[in-house]
Amino acid sequence: MKSDESALIAAAKEGSAGAFCQLAESYRNTLFRFLWLRCGNRADAEDAVQDALLSAWQYLDTYRDRWQFSTWLYRIALRKLKKPNRHIVPIDGETGTEDDVLSGLERDNLWRIARTELKEQPLLAMWLHYGEGESISDIALALSRSESWVKVNLMRARNKLAETMGAQTG
């Protein structure tokens, strides 16, 4: 963990709302991306980000620095999501509920394919690894899974995407 982040966390634990606001600002977009991919729509993701950061502020004294702060936030954020993941359909699908995450992506964007082909947890593991550069161990902590689970599911997800791309081009 960076030393300035450690200082902010220490100050926030002492009760400094200003220090926590700085932390929140630095992680807001990261959390939003994670939850946006998970929820599929901006409004739900924004609500979840707000709830997660507020919970993090209230329970900051339970944070231990053996965790990455981002990992801890991801875990809180997942718990705060109340609504189950909607069935993901392509924009031009028959039952089309507009999904604003997909609408902004090129048709051949791999994440567009991943979001329709993969189940929730493998998708989140893929995003944390390839989208945010998180380590296997941090992903396991964030998703409350084992490291073996993460490795296996990343491999399966990649195979699934490769297969789908092959089917699309072949």
Added chain:
Amino acid sequence: MNDLENRLRHDARPLRAASSNAASSELANAIANDIRERQLGPRSRFGLWLGIGLPLAVAATALWFMTPAATVQGPVETLAVAQPDGPSLVALSPIDIDALETVSSSAPLEAEWDALMQDLERAKTEIQKDLPINF
């Protein structure tokens, strides 16, 4: 597989860019306001626990010690209870009296009680036979 991984990282960029625009400054302000309004930060919560919880705990403990263990209301009835060294009187609370009256008003239970007392006397006699004279 490396190509796929590289592609995943590459294709994440538009999503990251889109999300940065989507996570509006309104959200940032809302979060900051929430945090400032709810000054129930870590230390404040501890203070709340101390300020409210401790006096409550002290009051509850004082109340516990001040309340008598048993309050006997009304006349105190006594019951003669058989003891090895002679009968002794035992003070009964109204609750005990009610219970005994309930028991004694029931004839089958009284008969069972008498039978038990007779068994007890027989057992006592048998034991005394086996005891050494200087016991």
